[in-house]
Amino acid sequence: MKQAVRALGWATSIFWIMLLLFTVTAVYSAFQIKPSFGKPSTSTSGDTLTFSLPFILFNGGFYDISKFNVTTLISDDRSSIISQNSTFVPTIPRGVNTSITHNMSIDIGQLATTDLSHLLFNDSALNVAAVLKLIYANAFPFEVSTNFTMPWGAPLANLRLGSLSFMGGSVFMPLSFENHSYLAMTGTVRLELVDDTGLVVGEGESEFNAPPDGRFDTDLEVFLSGGAVNPRARLHFSTPFFSYGPVVISLV
Numbered sequence: 001m002k003q004a005v006r007a008l009g010w011a012t013s014i015f016w017i018m019l020l021l022f023t024v025t026a027v028y029s030a031f032q033i034k035p036s037f038g039k040p041s042t043s044t045s046g047d048t049l050t051f052s053l054p055f056i057l058f059n060g061g062f063y064d065i066s067k068f069n070v071t072t073l074i075s076d077d078r079s080s081i082i083s084q085n086s087t088f089v090p091t092i093p094r095g096v097n098t099s100i101t102h103n104m105s106i107d108i109g110q111l112a113t114t115d116l117s118h119l120l121f122n123d124s125a126l127n128v129a130a131v132l133k134l135i136y137a138n139a140f141p142f143e144v145s146t147n148f149t150m151p152w153g154a155p156l157a158n159l160r161l162g163s164l165s166f167m168g169g170s171v172f173m174p175l176s177f178e179n180h181s182y183l184a185m186t187g188t189v190r191l192e193l194v195d196d197t198g199l200v201v202g203e204g205e206s207e208f209n210a211p212p213d214g215r216f217d218t219d220l221e222v223f224l225s226g227g228a229v230n231p232r233a234r235l236h237f238s239t240p241f242f243s244y245g246p247v248v249i250s251l252v
């Protein structure tokens with residue numbers, strides 16, 4: 001009986017020693033995990049704008065990393081959710097450099113919805129909530145979260161309409177906007193002039209091309225079919241990324 005108790009005591013001591021050594025080496029190993037970051041980039045595909053964040057994770061410790069997950073949630077300054085993206089790596093073996101790219105994608109067509117349409121015309125700061133999770137040595141779960149902002153440039157910033165002018169028997173209206181986005185903005189804009197009853201009294205249309213950080217400025221020819229006391233302009237935009245309208249602008 002005494003031998004059994006003594007053997008159990010030794011086994012318990014060995015178990016705790018092994019657990020202590022494992023814990024110490026795991027903590028030491030965790031400090032050998034070294035990230036290095038590449039250059040962020042942007043790209044477009046269809047109507048999707050993607051921000052790519054590349055990095056390399058060197059697992060210099062004694063144990064594998066498993067279930068590595070990065071999740072980002074992007075929202076506007078009104079707390080409307082724009083996108084949620086996750087990157088998952090099942091295993092990062094010990095002693096290995098692993099290249100990882102986390103992509104944050106924004107559906108530009110979604111910005112033409114009611115809750116997010118203000119981002120088409122106004123620069124803003126987008127809120128990003130990021131969460132990183134992993135399990136180290138198949139035993140220690142780890143989680144860290146952070147919040148940061150990134151600038152947003154509106155593709156139709158500072159939209160302006162001028163006054164009607166008459167030149168050579170034709171009627172023109174100045175139209176301009178600035179493209180503060182990463183996208184090349186091309187498409188058509190259609191103008192309707194309406195009276196206070198909603199009757200269309202004038203129309204015009206123009207193609208536009210505004211490169212990133214560029215400006216579009218034109219004198220849009222307007223074909224009048226009547227007069228209006230309190231005219232309003234209604235603008236309809238059609239681009240490869242979205243269609244939006246009407247944007248109503250008072251001309252008084």
